Amino acid sequence: MVISAPSGRRSPVSLRVRAELRTRIERGVWSAGMALPSEAALCREFGTSRGPVRRALAALRAEGFIVGGRGKPPVVGKVVPAQSLATFRSFTDWARAEGKTPGTRTLSLERRHAASAVAGLLELDEGAVVVELIRVRLLDEVPIMIERASFVPDVGRVLIGLDLDHASVSAELARHGFGLVQARHTIDAVAANPLDGEALGVPSGAALLRERRLSRDVHGRAVEYAEARYRSEFATFRIDNAAAGFTGDEAGTTAASPIEVRSLD
Template sequence: MPTVTAPVAQRVRTELRQRIESGEWAPGMSLPSEAALCREFGTSRGPVRRALSALRAEGFVVGGRGRAPVVGKVVPAQSLSTFRSFTEWAREEGKTPGTRTLVLERRHATSMIAGLLELDEGAVVVDLVRVRMLDEVPIMIERASFVPDVGRYLFGFDPDSGSVSAELARHGSPLVSARHTIDAVAANRLDAEALGIAAGAPLLRERRLSKDASGRAVEHAEARYRSEFATFRVDNRAVDGSPIEVRSGV
């Protein structure tokens, strides 16, 4: 029996999710009744309930146990399985990306940054600090440090105008791989002022060490997101039947 109902449940789930993601069904809107969904998709309650359960697990639908289901607030999810810029991700989500650059200058690297980028102690790096926006709402502050022979290209480019990674690729210095570390931090004073939130508010932090085609570390970035506006998604798949390796750290 599951093999019969699963494709129908998947079809219902996909269609309802598309309506929510497109904005056709806005957050807080009541979903059609199970009976109405059964009539629309020509199926029984089983597949409809499976679809709604999956959508609840993903946060697209809230309610249940005696409460009528309603559309949840959809938080855009960035996939870490592919190497995409913030600008590319925002546009794929149907959002308008925006940027306000706070700092673009050469500085002496901290010991931590020098070590991560395999530079000598006190070496000069190019630092970039930007506030990133979706539909004019500030959702993230990003601090990035580049090795000097790569970062130099940013001084002939307006970082507010588009993708830094695309600009580096245009100069023959594409970022092709990255290691991501995700945790939570409290907003400091600069975070709070830039994002319009209270100092100490929780932020989702993504630290990224990016490398070029030769495997050389060329950028370290720390992006701090307002937690109500972003989530991260990692898609894993076993290759040739080998087990998936999952690592966690404290």
């Protein structure tokens, strides 16, 4: 999980250089393994001295966007897409924002009795029936995540009969007045079970990054509990926060509100 905290003491020039270089890497303009322009070339491009450029490169190196140093020319590192928890948006929207092509492979959609923990989180009676969706999510046709989502009955029923490999679950829920607007996230690591391994192409027991999410609608009602398991080499999570009263982050944009992350157990 990547957590970035804003600082008001860094040079605006170094922040501008850092933001521009990071954008080029994230968008694939500069691909993994590509050598960066020299410090002198970057100084000419941004009209600055070596100090801000070196600070920008040091920050990118710390974040893993570039590798090298101590006499070795910097090159672009392998970038793992980072999902921000500061905004509430779908996997599809996130993937497209990263310049990736999202995909879905639905494994099952069925009514079933909820496990005790899931029923409790959704504020349902013990043994209540939920609609459970299991699907694999893809980026550029590569499976990176398996998701198990349980919906309260009146919400889940709008998904029955839909082609969920192509339809947007979040859009369908919103269209029926069940838009998800708030969530609580818990992030940890788990071992892949046999279904995870088969769906994601990893050995059973491999480490996966797990995100558990309890989502609520505009009325504050808990309507979905989901557990997403990611191949750790393909995803990280980012939280951007700020001290009270601070209005900008490192990239010069509006700071996100702090996010509470606590156990769902």
